[in-house]
Amino acid sequence: MSGKAIRVRGVVQGVGFRPMIWHLARQHRLTGSVWNDAEGVIIHAFGNDEDMEAFIRQIPSQLPPLARLDSLEVQDLNAMPDDEFRIVASRENHSVQTPIAADAATCPECLAEIADPANRRYRYPFTNCTHCGPRLSIVRRVPYDRCHTSMAEFSMCPRCQQEYDDPADRRFHAQANCCPDCGPRLWLEDGGRSMLNCDDPITRTAELIRQGFIIAVKGLGGFHLACNAADPDAVARLRQRKQRYAKPFALMARDAEMIARHARLNEQETRALHDKAAPIVLLAAHGMTLAPAIAPDDNKLGFMLPYTPLHSLLMRELNAPIVLTSGNISDEPQCTENDEAREKLAGIADYWLLHDRTIVNRLDDSVVRLMDGKIRLLRRARGYTPEALPLPAGLESADNILAMGAELKNSFCLLKNGQAIVSQHIGDLENAAVQHDYRNAVALYRQLFGFNPKRIVVDLHPGYLSTQYGQALAAAEQAQLVAVQHHHAHLAACLAEHGVPLDSRPVLGAIFDGLGLGDDDTLWGGEFLLADYRNYTRLGHFQPIALPGGTQAMREPWRNTFAQLLHYFDWPALRQEFAELNIMRLLTGKPLDTLATMIARNINSPPGSSCGRWFDAFAAALDLHGEQVHYEGQAAIALERLATPLFADEQPYPQAWAIDNSVGLSVLRWQGLWQAVLIDLKRGTDKARIAARIHHSLVAATVELLIRLSRQTGANCIVLSGGVFQNRLLLEAVSQQLRQHGKTVLSPQRYPMNDGGLALGQAVIAAARIAV
Ligand SMILES: [Zn+2]
Ligand SMILES: [Zn+2]
Numbered sequence: 001m002s003g004k005a006i007r008v009r010g011v012v013q014g015v016g017f018r019p020m021i022w023h024l025a026r027q028h029r030l031t032g033s034v035w036n037d038a039e040g041v042i043i044h045a046f047g048n049d050e051d052m053e054a055f056i057r058q059i060p061s062q063l064p065p066l067a068r069l070d071s072l073e074v075q076d077l078n079a080m081p082d083d084e085f086r087i088v089a090s091r092e093n094h095s096v097q098t099p100i101a102a103d104a105a106t107c108p109e110c111l112a113e114i115a116d117p118a119n120r121r122y123r124y125p126f127t128n129c130t131h132c133g134p135r136l137s138i139v140r141r142v143p144y145d146r147c148h149t150s151m152a153e154f155s156m157c158p159r160c161q162q163e164y165d166d167p168a169d170r171r172f173h174a175q176a177n178c179c180p181d182c183g184p185r186l187w188l189e190d191g192g193r194s195m196l197n198c199d200d201p202i203t204r205t206a207e208l209i210r211q212g213f214i215i216a217v218k219g220l221g222g223f224h225l226a227c228n229a230a231d232p233d234a235v236a237r238l239r240q241r242k243q244r245y246a247k248p249f250a251l252m253a254r255d256a257e258m259i260a261r262h263a264r265l266n267e268q269e270t271r272a273l274h275d276k277a278a279p280i281v282l283l284a285a286h287g288m289t290l291a292p293a294i295a296p297d298d299n300k301l302g303f304m305l306p307y308t309p310l311h312s313l314l315m316r317e318l319n320a321p322i323v324l325t326s327g328n329i330s331d332e333p334q335c336t337e338n339d340e341a342r343e344k345l346a347g348i349a350d351y352w353l354l355h356d357r358t359i360v361n362r363l364d365d366s367v368v369r370l371m372d373g374k375i376r377l378l379r380r381a382r383g384y385t386p387e388a389l390p391l392p393a394g395l396e397s398a399d400n401i402l403a404m405g406a407e408l409k410n411s412f413c414l415l416k417n418g419q420a421i422v423s424q425h426i427g428d429l430e431n432a433a434v435q436h437d438y439r440n441a442v443a444l445y446r447q448l449f450g451f452n453p454k455r456i457v458v459d460l461h462p463g464y465l466s467t468q469y470g471q472a473l474a475a476a477e478q479a480q481l482v483a484v485q486h487h488h489a490h491l492a493a494c495l496a497e498h499g500v501p502l503d504s505r506p507v508l509g510a511i512f513d514g515l516g517l518g519d520d521d522t523l524w525g526g527e528f529l530l531a532d533y534r535n536y537t538r539l540g541h542f543q544p545i546a547l548p549g550g551t552q553a554m555r556e557p558w559r560n561t562f563a564q565l566l567h568y569f570d571w572p573a574l575r576q577e578f579a580e581l582n583i584m585r586l587l588t589g590k591p592l593d594t595l596a597t598m599i600a601r602n603i604n605s606p607p608g609s610s611c612g613r614w615f616d617a618f619a620a621a622l623d624l625h626g627e628q629v630h631y632e633g634q635a636a637i638a639l640e641r642l643a644t645p646l647f648a649d650e651q652p653y654p655q656a657w658a659i660d661n662s663v664g665l666s667v668l669r670w671q672g673l674w675q676a677v678l679i680d681l682k683r684g685t686d687k688a689r690i691a692a693r694i695h696h697s698l699v700a701a702t703v704e705l706l707i708r709l710s711r712q713t714g715a716n717c718i719v720l721s722g723g724v725f726q727n728r729l730l731l732e733a734v735s736q737q738l739r740q741h742g743k744t745v746l747s748p749q750r751y752p753m754n755d756g757g758l759a760l761g762q763a764v765i766a767a768a769r770i771a772v
Pocket of ligand 1 (some may be wrong): 106108109110111127129130131133266337424
């Protein structure tokens with residue numbers, strides 16, 4: 001007979017961990033008890049050595065679906081054995097340190113119940129259990145108990161209470177437990193706010209979708225707008241009413257078979273679709289086409305599978321995928337409240353499928369894409385947040401650091417007890433409603449994680465709202481303010497995610513994105529750095545080119561084409577030589593003289609080494625969105641799409657780039673590439689071929705410079721990050737070629753490589769600078 005005290009850390013509360021231990025202990029004839037405390041779960045167990053050993057060995061393999069085990073420590077225990085094994089109630093007012101689980105897609109058991117006419121939860125759209133259902137989306141406060149969630153409004157009926165109290169039941173301590181007798185209810189409304197009289201609102205919604213109507217659907221983390229994806233008129237109407245003309249719409253399909261009719265998917269992508277986080281997976285369109293307005297200039301379709309019982313029941317009645325795009329107007333956040341949705345979506349939706357469970361925390365759908373052999377998060381929200389990342393060796397004691405993130409695709413990050421908690425995707429802070437959401441989310445996370453920042457980390461850019469808010473917070477809280485360079489933060493985020501220890505040798509990084517402020521007060525965005533967590537050195541960059549009109553240059557790609565050509569060539573001669581090209585015709589209609597003067601006098605035309613604008617400039621030259629883009633990256637996405645089919649057959653242009661070392665740094669100059677592209681255009685070469693050659697030239701130049709810098713510095717590990725690397729051709733070709741040179745390549749997977757991952761990097765840099 002021996003006694004053991006077992007300390008468990010990880011995601012182990014509110015996920016059915018204690019019942020699992022209870023079952024396992026009884027299987028092995030152990031006595032003792034299990035309870036939650038501030039740091040996770042503690043088990044006291046008594047039994048013979050053989051049983052004890054088997055029990056401890058089996059814990060990691062018996063984890064419930066939503067649990068995550070970070071560590072398990074076993075110590076001898078000298079105490080009187082108990083007579084049985086018990087689950088002990090949570091100790092009161094324990095300080096909050098254990099993570100809340102992320103929201104999870106409906107589990108197979110719950111799906112079976114809602115499909116079984118004999119089950120009391122047959123067709124009940126809010127069915128959930130310890131293994132699935134809402135978590136962060138309904139939490140108001142910690143600890144995660146029903147009274148601190150939006151399920152507090154619903155008191156459990158005797159049968160639900162019985163399940164909740166029974167350790168042998170799948171719903172033991174399932175905080176969101178409910179049934180048709182006691183839980184939330186669903187109804188359908190028309191535009192006049194009158195409830196439709198129908199037997200089953202889900203069946204009626206399916207009928208309306210088939211008839212071509214647009215339905216506002218209240219989901220898990222916010223409202224969606226739904227319509228039949230196979231109905232071109234319905235999708236076009238949705239685009240028109242939403243006044244969203246370009247960004248692709250997400251889709252939901254009943255199952256993977258349905259997706260396979262419209263897109264190509266391999267094993268990894270199929271697994272990602274079925275993940276408990278149920279993200280949107282970007283897939284190559286293939287086979288039967290859907291409404292063309294779903295993704296107007298993209299060859300990818302973003303598909304997800306049903307992740308709530310409501311979605312499952314709805315999709316079972318439909319034979320085609322539905323559009324399921326965020327229910328918002330223009331760039332505002334998704335609606336979460338019924339009245340808000342009734343009001344704001346009035347000009348867009350025909351009907352509203354509503355329920356009376358409050359969405360406390362807005363969570364957008366997460367987006368992933370398979371690139372270079374790995375599933376990578378491009379937008380991290382529902383299903384992933386607030387999962388914590390244990391920090392690498394050397395940063396385990398990081399604490400009380402709050403990083404505010406960037407301006408676009410904002411998320412923020414808390415460092416607490418050696419873990420990084422990155423918030424869900426908040427959005428673009430340019431929008432007032434998003435700013436409001438941002439402040440609320442920061443306050444909520446501070447409450448949820450019992451967090452008081454001692455250091456607040458911001459971007460170097462003084463104009464970012466996140467920087468200004470961070471400054472105000474730091475002043476109010478008397479916290480230390482730390483400013484971190486944008487591209488260094490991208491690099492450090494990637495190191496942290498891959499567990500690179502604090503005192504590792506510096507790595508090389510190619511960080512390509514739209515724009516970020518450099519430490520010389522100019523705009524950067526095509527950067528080659530040597531860096532560790534604490535410091536960085538800029539070793540190279542793209543040739544800085546004026547951004548005429550400043551932010552206008554982000555919206556109107558032709559401005560970048562003009563600035564590039566003006567920089568590299570004698571403009572009047574060039575204009576004459578290539579006069580018949582479409583891009584020249586487009587430019588001729590623009591106020592070029594004014595722009596040239598602005599550039600010459602440096603009036604509102606800051607030079608930037610941006611790789612994003614470089615892509616825009618070439619896309620415009622190939623007649624892709626030259627006039628204007630509706631969102632950052634639109635032109636680059638179109639260029640990637642154009643290049644994809646011919647990429648494998650093409651090569652870089654010879655002498656397309658030059659590496660100029662005259663200023664002490666390696667500057668990538670692109671005069672040769674421009675010349676080759678213009679000549680190809682004049683010859684009438686297939687633009688897809690030109691797009692492929694542009695991509696190859698960028699790949700070859702990047703690899704050549706990185707190899708050269710690697711030789712100079714002795715650094716053999718290379719980080720590729722920044723939003724531009726969401727271009728699959730670029731990421732895969734650069735990674736493969738670097739590996740052929742024997743280099744180790746790291747690129748982001750679990751956190752976005754775009755600015756959505758920036759806060760993690762900001763936080764770890766601040767932590768590293770104070771670590772001893
Ligand atoms: Zn379940
Ligand atoms: Zn009930």
